[in-house]
Amino acid sequence: MTKLQQKKPKISMKQIEKIITEYQGKKWALIPLVQKIQEQAGYIPPETIPIIARHLGLFPAQVQGVVTFYAQLYTTPRGNNVVRVCRGTACHVRGGKSILKLVKQHLGIDEGETTEDMEYTLETVACIGVCALAPNLMINKETHGNMNPKKVARLFGKSEKE
Numbered sequence: 673m674t675k676l677q678q679k680k681p682k683i684s685m686k687q688i689e690k691i692i693t694e695y696q697g698k699k700w701a702l703i704p705l706v707q708k709i710q711e712q713a714g715y716i717p718p719e720t721i722p723i724i725a726r727h728l729g730l731f732p733a734q735v736q737g738v739v740t741f742y743a744q745l746y747t748t749p750r751g752n753n754v755v756r757v758c759r760g761t762a763c764h765v766r767g768g769k770s771i772l773k774l775v776k777q778h779l780g781i782d783e784g785e786t787t788e789d790m791e792y793t794l795e796t797v798a799c800i801g802v803c804a805l806a807p808n809l810m811i812n813k814e815t816h817g818n819m820n821p822k823k824v825a826r827l828f829g830k831s832e833k834e
Protein backbone atom coordinates (compact mmCIF):
# COMPACT_ATOMS: atom_id res chain seq x y z
CA MET A 673 0.00 0.00 0.00
CA THR A 674 1.23 3.48 -0.69
CA LYS A 675 0.28 6.79 0.81
CA LEU A 676 -2.32 9.02 -0.71
CA GLN A 677 -3.70 12.20 0.70
CA GLN A 678 -5.76 13.18 -2.34
CA LYS A 679 -9.37 12.16 -2.07
CA LYS A 680 -12.61 13.95 -2.57
CA PRO A 681 -14.97 14.79 0.30
CA LYS A 682 -17.89 12.38 0.82
CA ILE A 683 -20.35 15.09 -0.20
CA SER A 684 -20.09 17.66 -3.01
CA MET A 685 -18.81 21.21 -2.57
CA LYS A 686 -22.32 22.37 -3.37
CA GLN A 687 -23.69 20.38 -0.44
CA ILE A 688 -20.93 21.73 1.82
CA GLU A 689 -21.79 25.28 0.76
CA LYS A 690 -25.41 24.59 1.57
CA ILE A 691 -24.44 23.61 5.11
CA ILE A 692 -22.33 26.77 5.40
CA THR A 693 -25.18 29.04 4.32
CA GLU A 694 -27.30 27.64 7.17
CA TYR A 695 -24.83 29.32 9.50
CA GLN A 696 -24.88 32.71 7.74
CA GLY A 697 -23.58 35.48 10.02
CA LYS A 698 -23.29 33.17 13.05
CA LYS A 699 -19.71 33.81 14.14
CA TRP A 700 -20.28 31.93 17.39
CA ALA A 701 -21.21 28.80 15.45
CA LEU A 702 -17.83 28.27 13.79
CA ILE A 703 -16.97 25.13 15.75
CA PRO A 704 -20.36 23.39 15.35
CA LEU A 705 -20.23 24.28 11.65
CA VAL A 706 -16.79 22.82 10.98
CA GLN A 707 -17.72 19.75 13.03
CA LYS A 708 -20.80 19.29 10.87
CA ILE A 709 -18.77 19.64 7.67
CA GLN A 710 -16.26 17.10 8.94
CA GLU A 711 -19.00 14.71 9.97
CA GLN A 712 -20.63 14.79 6.55
CA ALA A 713 -17.67 15.32 4.23
CA GLY A 714 -15.19 13.16 6.18
CA TYR A 715 -12.85 16.13 6.68
CA ILE A 716 -12.76 19.89 6.23
CA PRO A 717 -11.57 20.58 2.67
CA PRO A 718 -9.13 23.55 2.84
CA GLU A 719 -10.97 25.28 -0.01
CA THR A 720 -14.00 25.65 2.27
CA ILE A 721 -12.11 27.89 4.70
CA PRO A 722 -12.54 31.19 2.78
CA ILE A 723 -16.19 30.31 2.11
CA ILE A 724 -16.84 29.66 5.79
CA ALA A 725 -15.09 32.94 6.67
CA ARG A 726 -17.17 34.93 4.20
CA HIS A 727 -20.50 33.54 5.39
CA LEU A 728 -19.77 33.85 9.07
CA GLY A 729 -18.16 37.29 8.84
CA LEU A 730 -14.71 36.16 9.99
CA PHE A 731 -11.22 36.40 8.54
CA PRO A 732 -10.00 33.22 6.79
CA ALA A 733 -7.04 33.22 9.21
CA GLN A 734 -9.47 32.98 12.15
CA VAL A 735 -11.19 29.96 10.63
CA GLN A 736 -7.86 28.39 9.74
CA GLY A 737 -6.63 29.04 13.29
CA VAL A 738 -9.54 27.16 14.85
CA VAL A 739 -9.31 24.26 12.41
CA THR A 740 -5.58 23.84 13.06
CA PHE A 741 -5.89 24.32 16.81
CA TYR A 742 -8.23 21.40 17.50
CA ALA A 743 -6.62 18.00 17.03
CA GLN A 744 -10.06 16.49 16.35
CA LEU A 745 -10.50 18.59 13.20
CA TYR A 746 -8.88 17.43 9.95
CA THR A 747 -8.18 19.15 6.66
CA THR A 748 -7.09 15.94 4.92
CA PRO A 749 -9.16 12.80 4.33
CA ARG A 750 -8.90 10.09 6.98
CA GLY A 751 -8.99 6.33 6.60
CA ASN A 752 -11.99 4.22 7.58
CA ASN A 753 -9.94 3.04 10.56
CA VAL A 754 -7.68 5.22 12.67
CA VAL A 755 -4.78 3.36 14.24
CA ARG A 756 -3.13 5.06 17.21
CA VAL A 757 0.07 3.54 18.50
CA CYS A 758 0.99 4.61 22.03
CA ARG A 759 4.35 6.29 22.39
CA GLY A 760 4.00 6.95 26.14
CA THR A 761 6.80 5.97 28.55
CA ALA A 762 5.31 2.66 29.73
CA CYS A 763 4.71 1.52 26.18
CA HIS A 764 8.06 2.83 25.02
CA VAL A 765 10.05 0.82 27.58
CA ARG A 766 8.11 -2.31 26.67
CA GLY A 767 8.80 -2.16 22.95
CA GLY A 768 6.31 0.41 21.69
CA LYS A 769 8.83 1.73 19.21
CA SER A 770 9.17 -1.67 17.51
CA ILE A 771 5.39 -2.04 17.45
CA LEU A 772 5.10 1.31 15.68
CA LYS A 773 7.77 0.27 13.20
CA LEU A 774 5.94 -2.97 12.47
CA VAL A 775 2.60 -1.25 12.02
CA LYS A 776 4.25 1.18 9.59
CA GLN A 777 5.71 -1.74 7.67
CA HIS A 778 2.41 -3.61 7.52
CA LEU A 779 0.46 -0.58 6.36
CA GLY A 780 3.23 0.88 4.20
CA ILE A 781 2.68 4.37 5.59
CA ASP A 782 4.25 6.74 8.06
CA GLU A 783 2.70 8.59 11.00
CA GLY A 784 0.03 11.05 9.90
CA GLU A 785 -0.54 9.23 6.61
CA THR A 786 -3.45 7.29 5.14
CA THR A 787 -3.27 4.14 3.04
CA GLU A 788 -4.16 4.46 -0.62
CA ASP A 789 -7.28 2.33 -0.21
CA MET A 790 -8.38 4.75 2.56
CA GLU A 791 -8.60 1.83 4.99
CA TYR A 792 -6.14 3.10 7.64
CA THR A 793 -4.77 6.36 9.01
CA LEU A 794 -1.79 6.00 11.34
CA GLU A 795 -1.19 8.23 14.35
CA THR A 796 0.68 8.09 17.63
CA VAL A 797 -0.60 9.17 21.03
CA ALA A 798 1.06 10.15 24.29
CA CYS A 799 -0.73 7.61 26.53
CA ILE A 800 -4.01 5.82 26.15
CA GLY A 801 -4.42 5.17 29.86
CA VAL A 802 -3.91 1.41 30.03
CA CYS A 803 -0.18 1.40 30.77
CA ALA A 804 -0.37 -1.96 32.61
CA LEU A 805 -1.06 -3.63 29.25
CA ALA A 806 1.85 -1.93 27.49
CA PRO A 807 2.70 -1.86 24.66
CA ASN A 808 -0.66 -0.73 23.40
CA LEU A 809 -2.36 0.49 20.28
CA MET A 810 -5.88 1.49 19.43
CA ILE A 811 -7.91 0.86 16.31
CA ASN A 812 -10.73 3.37 16.36
CA LYS A 813 -12.14 3.08 19.90
CA GLU A 814 -10.84 -0.39 20.62
CA THR A 815 -7.66 -0.88 22.66
CA HIS A 816 -5.28 -3.73 21.88
CA GLY A 817 -2.85 -4.45 24.72
CA ASN A 818 0.30 -6.55 25.21
CA MET A 819 1.13 -6.06 21.56
CA ASN A 820 3.77 -8.21 19.91
CA PRO A 821 4.78 -8.86 16.29
CA LYS A 822 2.32 -11.76 15.95
CA LYS A 823 -0.60 -9.66 17.18
CA VAL A 824 0.34 -6.82 14.84
CA ALA A 825 0.40 -9.26 11.92
CA ARG A 826 -2.96 -10.69 12.97
CA LEU A 827 -4.56 -7.26 13.30
CA PHE A 828 -3.38 -6.04 9.94
CA GLY A 829 -4.10 -9.25 8.12
CA LYS A 830 -0.67 -10.34 7.02
CA SER A 831 1.50 -13.26 7.98
CA GLU A 832 4.45 -12.50 10.20
CA LYS A 833 7.84 -12.50 8.56
CA GLU A 834 10.68 -13.15 11.02
Ligand code: FES
Pocket residue numbers: 758759760761762763764798799800801802803804806808
Ligand atom coordinates in the same frame (compact mmCIF):
# COMPACT_ATOMS: atom_id res chain seq x y z
S1 FES B 1 2.09 4.75 28.10
FE1 FES B 1 1.01 3.57 26.69
S2 FES B 1 -0.89 3.32 27.61
FE2 FES B 1 0.15 4.60 28.97
